[in-house]
Amino acid sequence: MLFGGSDSLATTLFAAQFKEDGDGYIYRRNRVGAAYRVSPAERDKFVDEYRRSYRKMMWLAFGFMMIAVTLAAVLVPQVLDRQAELIGYVVGAIMVIVIWLAIRRYTAAPMVDLERRAPVGPALSREERCAENSAQVGWPLLIGMAVVAGVIAISKLQTLDSATWSDYAWLLGSLLYLVFGIRALLLKWRYRNGVDGA
Numbered sequence: 001m002l003f004g005g006s007d008s009l010a011t012t013l014f015a016a017q018f019k020e021d022g023d024g025y026i027y028r029r030n031r032v033g034a035a036y037r038v039s040p041a042e043r044d045k046f047v048d049e050y051r052r053s054y055r056k057m058m059w060l061a062f063g064f065m066m067i068a069v070t071l072a073a074v075l076v077p078q079v080l081d082r083q084a085e086l087i088g089y090v091v092g093a094i095m096v097i098v099i100w101l102a103i104r105r106y107t108a109a110p111m112v113d114l115e116r117r118a119p120v121g122p123a124l125s126r127e128e129r130c131a132e133n134s135a136q137v138g139w140p141l142l143i144g145m146a147v148v149a150g151v152i153a154i155s156k157l158q159t160l161d162s163a164t165w166s167d168y169a170w171l172l173g174s175l176l177y178l179v180f181g182i183r184a185l186l187l188k189w190r191y192r193n194g195v196d197g198a
Contacts, residue, residue: 014050014107016136018043026120029108031136032129035121036114046110053106061099068095089166134188142188146181149174 018025018038025043027036038046068091124132152174156167163171 010054011047011051015047027110027114029111031132032124034119034123036117037120038114049109050106057099057102061095064095130187131191134184134191137184137188139188142181142185146178146185149177149181153178
């Protein structure tokens with residue numbers, strides 16, 4: 001299947017919102033929201049619906065990308081050759097935003113059915129949310145993110161004399177990722193070692 005790997009990963013991340021509890025599950029939106037009790041059948045239904053929605057979204061995104069690439073190949077060289085790079089960035093950004101909004105909506109879909117129920121527990125506190133989110137991300141990913149962002153930032157800093165606007169965009173993005181990566185590493189170390197924050 002074309003999207004088998006991403007489908008499996010996305011479904012696993014979605015299913016992580018459900019934690020076993022006795023003979024059922026506790027659902028928390030994004031793993032940190034208010035707690036709702038669901039049956040195994042309900043949990044399976046939510047996971048199946050998410051899997052189908054995710055696959056449909058990925059096929060639509062793939063089709064949109066093919067149309068955009070075809071139009072770019074046919075029209076851009078003749079009409080807007082100088083702005084081809086900018087158009088590519090804009091189209092790519094729009095597609096990423098649409099996919100992100102769709103995933104966000106599909107991920108929160110169980111709340112449509114569960115919002116009429118009384119929660120069995122409150123949402124996690126800010127400190128509990130940070131600890132939960134930190135525990136979900138492994139050390140290799142955080143270290144890799146910081147290293148890659150640092151390498152990109154250094155390479156762009158070395159070519160500032162002949163930089164284009166896209167180079168500055170890459171530099172800004174890589175610096176932001178570097179800062180976020182270092183912050184995430186420090187938070188993970190703090191929660192792992194039980195260090196109180198000031």
